[in-house]
């Protein structure tokens with residue numbers, strides 16, 4: 001029987017005219033996404049396999065963002081949960097096989113866009129391209145895996161690395177991949193969480209004892225105030241806008257702290273609400289525009305105001321936290337003049353925010369890449385945690401800390417241990433934990449962290465990596481400085497790309513061989529699979545039969561098969577016969593995932609930790625208390641004529657770009673978002689061609705005037721990666737810095 005949803009929260013019936021934007025039904029004529037047109041386009045794109053497309057939507061757990069939905073219903077609200085991100089991704093789940101002949105010569109393909117490569121069709125057969133050959137030729141699975149196994153046997157474990165991205169990968173695949181990688185003798189396994197929320201998990205663990213969202217989506221809807229820091233949920237998690245809409249209907253306020261006033265956060269038309277679809281909804285009460293990198297200064301200024309105005313929850317601080325005195329000392333040493341200069345916001349802005357926040361009985365603080373993808377991403381997260389603790393906004397109804405995730409598989413990746421710095425369960429790598437896991441698994445596991453994503457590329461650059469195994473992902477698009485990444489990739493003698501479609505990194509040559517392994521999607525995965533959402537819900541997505549593409553295989557099966565070929569004598573130690581067996585083992589090895597083994601049907605789920613973590617101020621730290629982490633603002637100094645540049649997302653999923661014009665802003669992919677006053681100062685206007693230069697690279701762009709804090713500019717990711725310096729990353733978590741200081745000149 002289909003999952004009907006638990007229909008917990010319904011929209012209040014009373015209209016909120018004060019939130020209306022105007023009388024343009026569905027915002028006709030406005031710059032905004034057109035959901036109904038997207039539905040028609042989705043039908044057209046999937047016309048060759050509509051029955052299967054319907055089954056994926058109807059039965060599957062969404063492989064888009066990590067908000068999470070099973071079929072058309074989630075676990076939070078009544079009514080339909082569907083968005084254009086999911087619709088845009090549907091085609092990769094329904095398309096047919098590519099013609100292997102198109103890969104016989106890769107040179108002509110190198111000029112194609114990612115979208116064009118994707119549309120070649122699904123990878124259907126293992127393929128190999130040896131050094132000197134123009135392209136790939138199909139081979140049997142045995143030949144491909146024997147080649148990989150031979151390369152693994154011919155080298156030492158420290159010269160191997162495995163990377164998994166979050167596109168659709170299930171917990172089962174992550175779990176088996178990490179177990180097999182450690183069976184092969186290395187902790188060199190990492191996943192896409194490293195390049196997004198690594199600072200969040202690291203800092204949350206340190207400060208409150210758990211590296212995950214502390215509340216549920218119901219708390220967002222039941223909150224008095226929702227604050228978005230560096231998160232554009234209208235773009236990345238569209239149905240979150242419906243949660244915000246419901247919260248606003250119930251009287252909640254919404255505040256946004258960001259370098260730019262995002263149009264999608266200012267006004268939105270929720271397509272499944274008649275009132276919102278007809279009249280639009282003012283989604284945000286207050287915007288606070290700050291400098292890129294100015295978040296710590298802004299939050300510290302707010303904390304100073306809260307202290308001065310007696311708005312700190314002293315009882316919570318006294319009963320449940322440590323380190324408040326150190327925080328006070330840090331704040332006392334900072335002047336408002338300096339905090340204004342560094343944050344870009346005024347003292348009046350900080351006071352306005354503090355009064356809004358200080359008068360809210362409860363608040364959920366939400367953040368995303370605008371906070372984490374910085375050289376001091378962990379400090380940014382610490383500042384937000386300090387803010388929450390100062391008002392006791394953790395572990396109670398309508399309150400919480402929410403590092404919102406953009407990709408469906410990313411929350412589970414680190415929790416399953418497919419991570420260079422933790423074992424399954426997010427357990428830190430120490431000699432004790434390594435001994436414990438070794439005893440459990442029956443083979444020796446190293447007690448040193450492995451290579452993180454960017455370190456893999458640095459190691460490859462030095463010629464110290466012999467095999468790079470990449471499940472999904474595209475380092476060429478994801479990491480800073482693409483030229484350097486391409487050079488590094490070619491230095492790895494054997495590269496394996498396990499994926500569902502062709503990506504540009506597959507076309508880069510190698511000293512010995514590049515191997516392509518065709519993967520099944522999450523919906524084709526044998527025996528189904530689970531995914532963990534931002535609110536820690538482990539949701540089951542069943543195997544949906546009726547779509548076998550060539551010889552594509554479930555990814556966990558490939559890892560098991562590889563282990564058999566590398567070391568047949570010991571391979572029984574990593575043997576799994578079914579997805580159920582994997583879930584049974586996950587439940588034993590990761591206690592917080594208990595219950596995952598009981599999930600069988602669409603909509604079956606278990607929320608690890610329950611609705612809220614740290615309930616009642618009980619923090620799972622060694623002393624049972626939360627810890628303030630005092631952080632000082634980092635000054636990003638710019639000279640006259642320079643700008644702080646950050647990277648942003650348009651209509652895309654990770655590096656998969658869906659359309660050339662961003663429906664929320666109307667900007668083309670080569671847009672440079674710049675304030676009108678800055679544009680005037682440079683002597684350019686809307687649409688003018690400019691050259692943007694950083695100390696490592698340059699890119700051509702077109703001026704797009706936007707409501708961005710003067711002195712700051714933005715370009716789309718990954719187009720802007722050429723401006724980013726490799727090797728700059730957050731000291732605690734290893735997330736790369738996706739920002740730069742640039743100059744701009746007319747082209």
Ligand code: SF4
Nearest residue numbers: 062064065068083239
């Ligand atoms: S909001 Fe996220 S989980 Fe929900 S349908 Fe869209 S992509 Fe899927």
